[in-house]
Amino acid sequence: MKEIIALEYKQGELHMIDQRKLPQVFEMFVCKTWKEVDFAIQDMVVRGAPAIGAAAAYGAALAAREYEQESKDVFLSKMEESLAALNESRPTAVNLMWAVKRMRNLLDRHQQENVEQLVERIEAEAHAVVAADQAINIAMGNHGNTIIPEKATILTHCNTGALATVGIGTALGVVRQAFRSGKNIFVYADETRPRLQGGRLTAWELMQEGIPANLIADSVAATLIRDGKIDVILVGADRIATNGDTANKIGTFMLSVLAKTYNVPFYVVAPTTTIDFDMVSGSEIVIEERSSEEVTHIDGHRTAPEGIGVYNPAFDVTPHENITGIITEKGIVRAPFNEQIPKLK
Numbered sequence: 001m002k003e004i005i006a007l008e009y010k011q012g013e014l015h016m017i018d019q020r021k022l023p024q025v026f027e028m029f030v031c032k033t034w035k036e037v038d039f040a041i042q043d044m045v046v047r048g049a050p051a052i053g054a055a056a057a058y059g060a061a062l063a064a065r066e067y068e069q070e071s072k073d074v075f076l077s078k079m080e081e082s083l084a085a086l087n088e089s090r091p092t093a094v095n096l097m098w099a100v101k102r103m104r105n106l107l108d109r110h111q112q113e114n115v116e117q118l119v120e121r122i123e124a125e126a127h128a129v130v131a132a133d134q135a136i137n138i139a140m141g142n143h144g145n146t147i148i149p150e151k152a153t154i155l156t157h158c159n160t161g162a163l164a165t166v167g168i169g170t171a172l173g174v175v176r177q178a179f180r181s182g183k184n185i186f187v188y189a190d191e192t193r194p195r196l197q198g199g200r201l202t203a204w205e206l207m208q209e210g211i212p213a214n215l216i217a218d219s220v221a222a223t224l225i226r227d228g229k230i231d232v233i234l235v236g237a238d239r240i241a242t243n244g245d246t247a248n249k250i251g252t253f254m255l256s257v258l259a260k261t262y263n264v265p266f267y268v269v270a271p272t273t274t275i276d277f278d279m280v281s282g283s284e285i286v287i288e289e290r291s292s293e294e295v296t297h298i299d300g301h302r303t304a305p306e307g308i309g310v311y312n313p314a315f316d317v318t319p320h321e322n323i324t325g326i327i328t329e330k331g332i333v334r335a336p337f338n339e340q341i342p343k344l345k
Contacts, residue, residue: 004162004208006051007058009126012065014058016046019163023204034063034082041089041096044195048164049238049274050133053095056086057126060103064119075115079107091286092247092315094239094276099129130166136271137167139329144174144234144269147325147332151184152231155221158192158249159201160236160269171234171269172205174327179211187213188230190221192249194294194312218251225258233259235318237270237326244320244337245282246270250313256322268318269327272344282317290314 007016014037018029029045031037037059040046046055063082067075087100106125110118148154154175161172168176178185187206192198199215206213216224224230233255239247246252246268259266279285292310296302304310326333326341333340 003168004205006048006163006166007046007055009058009061009123009130012062014055014062016040016055017163018045019047019201020045022163022200031059031062033066034059034086037062038085038089041086047197048159049095049236050137050165050167050170050271051163052090053099053273054126054130054133054166056089056096056099057103057129059086060100061123061126064122068115068119070115072115075118076107076111080104090288092238092288095271095273098273102129133165133271134167136273136329137165137169137173138177140170140269140271140327141168141173141177143329143332144171144267144327145177145181145183147232147265147267147327148174148178148183148185149231151186152178153186153188153229154178155188155190155224155230155233155255156202157190157198157233157235157252157255159197159205160234161202161205163201163205164236169205170236170271171267172202174234174267174269175206175211176209179209185211187211188221188224189213189215190218190251190255191215192251193218196298197249221255222258225255225262225264228262230264232265232267234267234269237268237274238315239279239285240268240270240275240326240341241279241281241284242275242277242338242341243281244323244326244333244335244341245285246318246320246323246326247282247285247287247315248318250316253316253318253322256318259324260322265324266322267325267327267332268323272328272330275341275344277342277345282319285315285317287316288314 014031067078161169296304
């Protein structure tokens with residue numbers, strides 16, 4: 001079985017699966033400059049919080065290569081310019097800011113070194129981000145597998161697999177580990193309007209792995225949950241506050257309400273890098289609002305009448321009281337979250 005590799009840095013270029021074109025076309029998007037990485041993040045060539053963080057780290061590496069012939073003062077100025085732009089490429093996923101901060105801290109710690117040494121350090125740091133995420137994904141998968149019953153029917157939302165990370169995935173990584181350990185599981189994947197990451201990406205990953213699954217319209221989930229056909233719900237996260245409030249793909253909050261109403265375990269799966277330890281509650285999380293065309297068009301074809309107003313938030317916030325547990329690489333965190341989450345720092 002060939003592993004899915006969302007992005008790979010080789011010969012001074014960042015190669016990433018163009019997720020805008022899956023599943024119809026498997027095509028690589030090649031970034032030779034940090035500005036191309038910035039575009040790729042904004043346009044969702046790459047998406048998923050951990051993958052965005054890794055892409056930003058490699059964006060810094062490309063910037064370093066681009067400016068390596070400059071004087072040290074100019075190099076540092078240009079690096080700050082590129083890091084500032086990458087930091088603003090998308091507002092909600094904290095892994096992006098974490099990766100940029102990691103690069104800034106590296107430059108601060110080694111500011112006495114010459115440009116050549118700094119370039120090498122930045123590339124090595126980006127590789128370290130990837131290696132860490134791969135190990136973190138395995139650890140989350142193993143911890144999460146402990147709460148998956150034999151013959152479990154699992155509901156997922158959006159895409160939380162290898163395409164969203166640089167490893168086996170977060171929530172879908174748990175599904176993978178359960179399947180690979182021999183559990184006879186079945187998955188329902190929400191299509192996840194409006195960009196259909198569940199229908200286009202999660203369904204594709206499940207088929208690549210051979211995991212038994214059905215794709216459903218988002219509106220079907222309530223009926224399945226009410227009728228007792230879902231044993232556990234697994235979702236990812238783009239930012240987690242210290243009280244456990246979690247920002248994730250729009251529609252997650254709705255599922256959490258249903259899960260609480262019908263007593264279905266609802267787990268968030270995310271690395272500790274997704275926790276914003278400076279944020280007290282989800283009310284502080286900035287929610288990205290995206291283009292109206294994501295709602296009015298599908299694959300470039302208009303499906304809604306001209307002139308209709310559109311509200312298109314990319315994420316919503318699930319309150320901590322609706323969450324059974326948060327599965328991290330350090331273990332499963334449960335309520336009271338405001339006491340347990342700070343211990344992960």
